[in-house]
Amino acid sequence: MADSRRPVWASPTIFVLLVAMPILEVWVLLQVGRAIGGLPTIAILVLEAVLGAWLMRREGARTITALKQTLRAGRMPTSELSDAVLVLVGGLLLMLPGFVTDVGGFVLLLPWTRPLARRLLDRWAAAKLERQGIAMDLLRARTDPRMTIDGEVIPGHVVDAEESTHARNASTGEGSRRDDGPEPPAISGTVL
Incomplete structure (x- = not known):
């Protein structure tokens, strides 16, 4: 039985992506292969996979370090958790063969493009939570250190x-x- 809370557009969109992405990737690979040749195309794909693995390892280590520092400081690690998800998905996209997924992977992994992806992810998550009836302003007030009042607790x-x-x-x-x-x-x- 289908979940009634799932958006109507979710299944067709996923189906189209699962069918369209491989077709698009093959088409782009054939175009690049015709332009520069088969061996250079394969070499570029292997180079992108190696570069992606290195970048994912480096950015993943930075993200974990930032997450630990935020937790030690007693703050809510919202952006650090978002970064961890983006690094994981970006690394996965770079491991897939193809140029289109590699572009998406680099956007999610590179430190100067990831903040844009993080903002988009945060907006999407906030909209999803608000549709579930969770007030984001209350969550921000609870986790924002500027919203706390310093003082002495009296038992x-x-x-x-x-x-x-x-x-x-x-x-x-x-x-x-x-x-x-x-x-x-x-x-x-x-x-x-």
């Missing part, structure tokens, strides 16, 4: 309104009389 506990009213009435001898209904919960503890 205490919340006292139930019923308990608070009964305790006060018992101390004043009023019994269980209520004038205005239940009072809001009280906080007990040391106030500085």
